[in-house]
Amino acid sequence: DSKYSDIVCQYAAWLASKNKSKIKLYHIIEKKNEEQKKDLSGAINLGARTSLLENLSESGASASRTRHSEGWAILEKAHKTLKSIGTFVVEPRLRTGDVADALSRKEEAADVVLIGKRGEVKQDSQSRLGLNFERIVRASKKPIFVANRNFRQIKNILVGFDGSPATRRIIDFISGYEFLSSTEVTLAQANRAKTIIDDPIADAEKQLNASGVRVKKVELSGDPKVELAKLISDQNFDLLAIGAYGHSKVRSFILGSTTSQLIQTVKVPVLLIR
Helix, strand or coil, rough: CCCCCCHHHHHHHHHHHHCCCCEEEEEEEECCCCCCCCHCCCCCCCHHHHHHHHHHHHHHHHHHHHHHHHHHHHHHHHHHHHHHHHHCCEEEEEECCCCHHHHHHHHCCCCEEECCCCCCCCCCCCCCCCCHHHHHHHHHCCEEEEEECCCCCEEEEEEEEEHHHHHHHHHHHHHHHHHCCEEEEEEEEEECCCCHHHHHHHHHHHHHCCCCCEEEEEEEEEEEEHHHHHHHHHCCCCEEEEECCCCCCCCCCCCHHHHHHHCCCHHCCCCEEC
């Protein structure tokens, strides 16, 4: 229920209308860690302890009902937002558990996952991503559309292109879905070493052109996160598409990486593809 929620719905509606897609709305109620009952009641007599545990059980049930009621209210609000935009098949879903685990279990049939850049806790921050952002992206195997704070139709896409498997999958995604077929794509090569990747970028251009997508190419020299952010600021791009960080058995925080820095600073939505 953050300030990003309505924008997420608007982008979901725009994408769904282009591709005649169903929209599934998920709200995840995260489990609360309860205090150990023995710690609360170990120093009192049997009758009082039984009464206390009954009260704790009733209190927990009441809190759970409240969270479920709030969750359904959030889903209904989002559903109304979607209905005010157009006619869509919308399926609200309320789940309890861990948000990243829920996403990894439920995303299989999805073409794309939409989330806000920040949740309710961090919604007013300008320099930090949401508390669950990294975990959600790392848990997902699908393209993730990260909404910003303002909606606008997507006509011009900037692709940070380095010839990697992830950026080649970005080209597959853009050329394979109707909702991006009428866009103009700029393929930007940004690196410090000026590595030549002519063949992959030529292949990408050919693939996009075959899908009816207009293509421009830009060569940038310098730090990718700085140069791409500057290009977005200077020109009228509606979406940044970049490769996402991958899974890793070694804990590797994204903060400070090119990907996370761009997501934090740019004022347009970001499409992440692993």
